[in-house]
Amino acid sequence: MSFTSRLSPRRLSSRRRTLAAASTAVVLAVTLAACGSSKDSDSSMPGMDHGSKPSASASSAGMNHDHGSMPGMDHGSMGDGLADTKDGYKLTSTATELPAGKETAYKFRIAGPDGKPVTAFAVDQTKRMHFYAVRADLTGFQHLHPSMADDGTWTADLAALEPGTWRTYASFTPDNGPGKGADFVLSRTVTVPGDAEKTPLPQATTSTEVDGYTVTVKGVLMAGMAHPATVSIGKDGKPVTDLQPYLDTYAHLTAFHEGDQAFAHLHPETKVEGDHGGPDLSFQAMLPKAGNWRMFLQFQTGGKLHTAALTLNVS
Structure with missing residues (x-):
């Protein structure tokens, strides 16, 4: 007879609740990455x-x-x-x-x-x-x-x-x-100061273009939970494989929540190996709130920095 089967129903239920809470804490402890300075x-x-x-x-x-x-x-x-x-x-x-x-x-x-x-x-x-x-x-x-x-x-x-x-x-x-x-x-x-004209937030999408590059985000994002996500970068219908290191990584993603401007910050897990990053960059993404987030993905090729923007919905 196993240890678990010898527990009374009340003690077994309590043990399961404790284990479930611990597992949830581990998941929620997985979160995003910060920054630090210079003049540029x-x-x-x-x-x-x-x-x-x-x-x-x-x-x-x-x-x-x-x-x-x-x-x-x-x-x-x-x-x-x-x-x-x-x-x-x-x-x-x-x-x-x-x-x-x-x-x-x-x-x-x-x-x-x-x-x-x-x-x-x-x-x-x-x-x-x-x-x-x-x-x-x-x-x-x-x-x-x-x-x-x-x-x-x-x-x-x-x-x-x-x-x-x-x-x-x-x-x-x-x-x-x-x-x-x-x-x-x-x-x-x-x-x-001045006449401020509000620009409507673009609709949520999983793909956008900047400087001739196509940026696509794959993955289901849920508020308060870490989920794998992949950002793929292509150009002229071909995968991009010449991403250069930027701030010690191949991409920098900053996100702001619609309405209150809550801030989030992510970097890819993809290992940096010279000037041939891409086309796929892996993230463990956790955004704390549901709703629309405006994402700004920055990546570098040929010594030039590109900033792609798109709206993602988090459920």
């Missing part, structure tokens, strides 16, 4: 479109490796990125309004639990700070790597912004203090 801009998609404009040129990336993130996953400790404060760390900026229609510098700091500016940041995906900006209707996506002054002030050089309410996100990992090694995404809103 990796992508900007200014204006009213939802990602159809030509991509920006890629700047050279360093070869530092991240501090231990699991490929294809997001760090669950980052949360949804909708607060400016977490665990005593705070994103601060004197800028509440930015000009429309021209390049502008956005300055900010990260204050630690002691109230002092943080100046020590760990390198994550070759950078110490990843900065994002997106308008409330999820247009105008920009992904930058700002520069930091000695006093802890970061400067993000934003491309021209259209009128409306924008949310800016700082993704970083402190390299000392109580938050050392923890991943954070903090955000603030800023107003760009």
